Amino acid sequence: MMRSQRGFTLMEAVLVIALTGIVAVMVGVFIRAPVTGYVDQARRAELVDIADTALRRLGRELQRALPNSIRVDATGTALEFLPVSAAGRYRAAPDAAGAGDFLDFGSNTDNSFAVLGPAVSVSAGDQLVVHNLGLPGADAYSGESRRALTSTGAALATLSYTVGGTQFPFASPGNRFQVVRTPVSFLCSEAAGGAGSLRRYAGYAIQAAQPTSAAAAPLSTLSGADNALLAAQVETCRFAYDPNVSPRNGLVTLTLKLTSGGESVTLMHQVHVDNAP
Structure with a gap:
């Protein structure tokens, strides 16, 4: 007795493949935007966390600065104080x-x-x-x-x-x-696309002139915990200091912009410091 043969014809297989491809393209179109948005949001949240942590760390340290010891260089990218x-x-x-x-x-x-x-x-x-x-x-x-x-x-x-x-x-x-104790300095290295950094320097001798270059002594000789990275992916960074915001207080304004993967975040933090000697 002859048995009937079962299976798919070539035309049926081609049709299934074509329909599957069409469905996959449609699903990809609708799924791509939410996935891209999630990735971008996660990147922005990471940048905000890095910037916020660095600025809060800097703000806490400035609270114990010696009155009238905070100084900022002319470019606004170097800040020093005596703790x-x-x-x-x-x-x-x-x-x-x-x-x-x-x-x-x-x-x-x-x-x-x-x-x-x-x-x-x-x-x-x-x-x-x-x-x-x-x-x-x-x-x-x-x-x-x-x-x-x-x-x-x-x-x-x-x-x-x-x-x-x-x-x-x-x-x-x-x-x-x-x-x-010995001074503490924060130096910003700015670079387009977030290739810069914010670093903390400590453990060097007190000097009459403010050190403003990481490539020159005394900052260039520091290593380990005395030359610590606070934030990477820095595009721009600015320090501003008003010593006379009130008769007894000064105001330090810190601005930090981080960039990664085409996403940028900018955070500003202000710190009141006691200037009553």
């Missing part, structure tokens, strides 16, 4: 019994004073600052309002320092002092 590690009030006069180690601004040999209030901690290399105005004659960077501490340790009730031939030029109206 405060400890602060307090110095004894400005003897007590009722005529005793007490007070800071005598009229003496060029007095090199110590008692700390009023909580004791402070000092690490090796820390420096003492009194009434920094950031102006010629009272500038911590140039050294007029800054002295090297000779006492180190934890919970110090008395601080000793090197006078250096002259006493501090001005007394603080509030009898305040600050202990600072």
Whole structure:
């Protein structure tokens, strides 16, 4: 007995393939836009997260800047400040019994004073600052309002320092002092298409002139944690500083634009800083 043969003809196979291709093209047209939108949105969210994290980090560090120590270069791409590690009030006069180690601004040999209030901690290399105005004659960077501490340790009730031939030029109206460490700089390298970067530099000596080039000393000699990448994919970056936004406060404006895959985001962050020395 003969059995019937079952299968597809060539015409049926070609028709199925053609219909499947048409359906696939139609599905691709409708699916492509949502998928592309999702990818673009994810890229933008990543850029926003990178920029926001970098700006918030920078803002937190600026909150502990020595009053009147923030400086921005003429291009607006380099920012530097002196971080405060400890602060307090110095004894400005003897007590009722005529005793007490007070800071005598009229003496060029007095090199110590008692700390009023909580004791402070000092690490090796820390420096003492009194009434920094950031102006010629009272500038911590140039050294007029800054002295090297000779006492180190934890919970110090008395601080000793090197006078250096002259006493501090001005007394603080509030009898305040600050202990600072080595400077911190943020430098932007701008490049079209997001090929630039924002980096943090630390661990270099205090200098009268602001370092503004990553290719020159002292920044070029730094590595590891002292030369840290805060944000990549930077297209433009600007720092602006108004020291007189109010009688006692300054305002730092930070703007960062990141670009990746044709997508760009621009974030601005403002930080109020205390400028009362």
